[in-house]
Amino acid sequence: QKASSTRNEDFLEHLFVGTNHQYMLFFTQKGKCFWMRVFEIPEGSKTSKGRAIQNLINIEPDDKVKAFICTQDLKDEEYINSRYVIMATKKGQVKKTPLEQYSRPRTNGINAITIKEGDELLEAKLTRGDSQVMLAVKSGKAIRFEEEKTRPMGRNASGVRGITLGSDSDEVVGMVAINDTESDILVVSENGYGKRSSIEEYRITNRGGKGVKTISVTEKTGNLVAIKNVCDNDGLMIINKSGIAIRMAVEDLRVMGRATQGVRLIKVRDEDSIAAVAKVMNDDEDVEVDEDGNIITEAGTTDTDGAEENGTTLDNDETQTENNE
Incomplete structure (x- = not known):
């Protein structure tokens, strides 16, 4: 049955299962963090469209929410002292801060990271301190390093170098x-x-390196625009700047070598390009919830019907050229 209505050109990307007293943390591109208790989010029917986040928190008009995290009770000492928030900026900085630093909500928000001129916050993830981190840059390279290589810092720090830009x-x-x-x-x-x-x-390296090739960037492929961590049970939503969208199942994409140029996922006309890529939930899957309130996907399929209607194609048999680095 339908779980939510969406506005034109919008789609459901994330689902969190939470109790009224859990917190949502919102991080903006200027490096600020805002809180909301789950009970403060307006309750709607299963088919309502919801409210814009900008109408619910005191965000500046020229700022924008770039990431959000669902957490357990921020008064639970054991929980907040065993979790970290790791952030990345467009210029390659990364910063890891204990969740405890975000456990005292303020209406007007707090500084989550000091953003240098010309930079902006890109991502924020909740971890347990033992994850591996991957950063990708638009020139087609990516770096993988242990989260432990990034020492915990205070909220006002600007972070350390995660990847060196070319x-x-x-x-x-x-x-x-x-x-x-x-x-x-x-x-x-x-x-x-x-x-x-x-x-x-x-391969796992130290943070701060230039990374290894993750896709062969050519005039035909264009620059890299997105990196996602996926499994067979995930779905994928790709939207062009012209508004054309395609939804596909990750399991339809075969696993390929790291240095190849890939296959065509969606036809892009002249002067058009990819605007957004999102990992989405499957329509009919069974779900399980972890202790942080996030959905764990177990099984299901993603509807790829409509690809031809949108003038798109899954060209999985396109010849690839290996570029051994």
Whole structure:
């Protein structure tokens, strides 16, 4: 049955199961953190469209929410002292802060990270301190390192270097925190090409390096725009800047080598490009909830009908060229 209505060109990306007294933490591109208790979120019917986040928190007009985290009770000392928030910026900085630093809510928000001029917050993830972190940049490289290589810092710190950018025009496009090394890495380029590779294809290095090639960036593929941690049970939503969208099952994408250019996931017309890539829930899957209130996917399929209607194609048999680094 239908769980939620959406506005035009919108789609359901995340589902959290929580109690009234749990907290949602929202992180903005300027590096601020805002809180909301679950009971403060307006309750709606199963088919209502919800409210814009900007109408619920005191965010500045020129700021934007970039990441959010669902947590347990922030008054639980054992919980907040065993969890960390790890953040990444577009210029390659990463910062790890104990969740305890965010356990005293303020209406007007607090500084979560000091953002340097010309930079902005890109991602924030909740971890237990023993995850592996991957950062990808638009020039087609990615780095994988142990979270332990990033020491905990205070809220006002600007972080340490996570990856060295190849040029001034390069920037980080995404971060994933890996807990399950059996999952795969999916990358997508701006001209609609993408591929799925085993995590083991990316060797573990120290943070701050230049990374290894994660996709062969050519004029045909365009720059890298997204990196996601996926498994067979996940779905994928890709949207063009022109508004065309395609939804597909990750299991339909075969696992390929790290240095290949990938297959075409969606046809992109001239002067169009990929606007957003999101890992989404499957429609008919059974779900289980972990202790942080996040959905654990177990089984299910994603409806890929409509790909042809949108003028898109899954070209999984396209010839690939291995580029051995």
